[in-house]
Amino acid sequence: MAIEPGNLRPSLHIGGEWSGSSDGGTREIVDPATGSAILVVDEATPDDARRAISVARHVFDDGRWAGTSVAERTAFLTKIADLLQRDKEQLAHIETLDTGKTLAESRIDIDDVTSVFRYYAELAAVHGDRLVDVGRPEVISRVVHEPIGVCVMIAPWNYPLLQISWKIAPALAAGCTMVLKPSEVTPLSTIAFVKLVQEAGVPDGVVNLVQGSGAVLGEALTANPDVDFISFTGGLATGRTILAAAASNVTKVAVELGGKNPHIVFADAVSDPTAFADSVDHVLTGVFLHSGQVCSAGTRLIIEDSVADLFVAALAERARGIRMGSGLDPTSETGPLVSEAQRRKIEKYVALGVEEGAELVVGGSRPDDRELADGSYFLPTIFDRCDRTMKIVQEETFGPILTVERFTTEEEALRLGNDTNYGLAAGVRTSDSARGERLVRGLRHGTVWLNDFGIYTAAAEWGGFKRSGNGRELGPSGLSEYQEAKHIWHNTSPTAAGWFVTR
Numbered sequence: 001m002a003i004e005p006g007n008l009r010p011s012l013h014i015g016g017e018w019s020g021s022s023d024g025g026t027r028e029i030v031d032p033a034t035g036s037a038i039l040v041v042d043e044a045t046p047d048d049a050r051r052a053i054s055v056a057r058h059v060f061d062d063g064r065w066a067g068t069s070v071a072e073r074t075a076f077l078t079k080i081a082d083l084l085q086r087d088k089e090q091l092a093h094i095e096t097l098d099t100g101k102t103l104a105e106s107r108i109d110i111d112d113v114t115s116v117f118r119y120y121a122e123l124a125a126v127h128g129d130r131l132v133d134v135g136r137p138e139v140i141s142r143v144v145h146e147p148i149g150v151c152v153m154i155a156p157w158n159y160p161l162l163q164i165s166w167k168i169a170p171a172l173a174a175g176c177t178m179v180l181k182p183s184e185v186t187p188l189s190t191i192a193f194v195k196l197v198q199e200a201g202v203p204d205g206v207v208n209l210v211q212g213s214g215a216v217l218g219e220a221l222t223a224n225p226d227v228d229f230i231s232f233t234g235g236l237a238t239g240r241t242i243l244a245a246a247a248s249n250v251t252k253v254a255v256e257l258g259g260k261n262p263h264i265v266f267a268d269a270v271s272d273p274t275a276f277a278d279s280v281d282h283v284l285t286g287v288f289l290h291s292g293q294v295c296s297a298g299t300r301l302i303i304e305d306s307v308a309d310l311f312v313a314a315l316a317e318r319a320r321g322i323r324m325g326s327g328l329d330p331t332s333e334t335g336p337l338v339s340e341a342q343r344r345k346i347e348k349y350v351a352l353g354v355e356e357g358a359e360l361v362v363g364g365s366r367p368d369d370r371e372l373a374d375g376s377y378f379l380p381t382i383f384d385r386c387d388r389t390m391k392i393v394q395e396e397t398f399g400p401i402l403t404v405e406r407f408t409t410e411e412e413a414l415r416l417g418n419d420t421n422y423g424l425a426a427g428v429r430t431s432d433s434a435r436g437e438r439l440v441r442g443l444r445h446g447t448v449w450l451n452d453f454g455i456y457t458a459a460a461e462w463g464g465f466k467r468s469g470n471g472r473e474l475g476p477s478g479l480s481e482y483q484e485a486k487h488i489w490h491n492t493s494p495t496a497a498g499w500f501v502t503r
Helices: 046-061 070-086 088-099 103-126 160-174 188-200 214-222 236-247 273-292 305-320 340-356 410-418 433-442 475-480
Strands: 012-014 017-019 026-030 037-042 130-132 139-147 150-154 177-181 207-209 229-233 252-256 262-265 300-304 359-362 381-384 401-407 425-429 447-450 483-491
Touching: 012 046, 012 188, 037 188, 046 150, 046 177, 046 207, 046 214, 070 088, 070 103, 070 160, 070 188, 088 103, 088 160, 088 188, 103 160, 103 475, 150 160, 150 214, 160 177, 160 188, 160 229, 160 475, 177 214, 188 207, 214 236, 229 236, 236 252, 262 273, 262 410, 273 305, 273 401, 273 425, 300 305, 300 410, 305 359, 305 381, 305 401, 340 359, 340 381, 340 401, 401 410, 410 433, 425 433, 433 447, 475 483
Parallel strands: 150 177, 150 229, 177 207, 229 252, 262 300, 262 425, 300 401, 381 401, 425 447
Antiparallel strands: 012 017, 012 207, 026 037, 130 139, 139 483, 359 381
């Protein structure tokens, strides 16, 4: 099936049927590289969201999906993975139009989405029940895993298809039904993906799709007693609102709420020209990939003072040379911010950083290239001489802003790395393996890279400490989030309990 932006309406998918909004509402989707409209999508109402949940509830309860075997479900996951690769170029093109990221990044995203579906197809086949030895030969004690039920999945705008695949793949493998809500800013690839799910033959009503703003749909999706699990990736404020809404029904919630991620560089990691250049490259990529719109971006450079001046100068030189442009241009190294609203937010943080006394080394403004004038572009920006009192160091800016802090001792580096309300990811660069192990064990972050940055695998858990959220995606824990563990105690030779005296 050819997937092009023009064939993505109607764009609500409920109970196997594509439809428009119940009130006719629509939203214009804008290409952030040009500022021009791509197309219009249907925008759901709260009634549409409630109807989608009702369908998912009915389909889960009647067992048409939950009652299938693991082998049947994993065959669907494998089929979806095959279709993703078949339509890789079209999906990548849609993702780039929607988010502004480079086409090279979007192609990697589709490959990563594919690997997530293949991983859970393999894991579900071996993630079985377990026997518990209770020391009584007449008792068979088993722990079995059953699907948790109806899931609401709310995804962010920076990695629309990748982030929602982390939710959909394990949920399908577990036997759950679901309602998806992509970001209203970037819904296109999710709409296209649901068409592939339908083509793969997943039963009607298992995967339902609504799109619209969280302000409109949030309560209908998160305070509904028919929902068994909510998975959300996004900002801290919205996460808190979802947790509060779910509390009235004691609905299970897993949230990934971003980060303010330190990248710690020791002098011994840059002691020769090759190591120095490699470290500069990793720090640069860690913060400016996708214009910094990455929850795990290394936005805080924490560097040993003895090499800081030279290192920051080299970073600034490299940052000035980053080629900005449309993601569809193969010469572009990074694209625009996702929207004008996001660019205005970044501009406010830059002004705040200057006001707070940080030293603006490079960037800090829109590019003066006339060819980029219509898009939401913002130059890679570095602030030196920062400290933890500054909001640009404390708060997640979610854009191309790097702050630089300095240290003199290992203990100070560790303290600074943990001095954040977040705890999603961190990086350490050192040639001293013992020191590296001390740091990666001491850092209170869900993922810690040693002499690398930004890499992940579907087979390892992803999630944060502290205000970066709770629960885990990917790895075996990512499947367990969508399952309930049930203990079955089977007495094969029952006798009287004998607790009370028979009269």
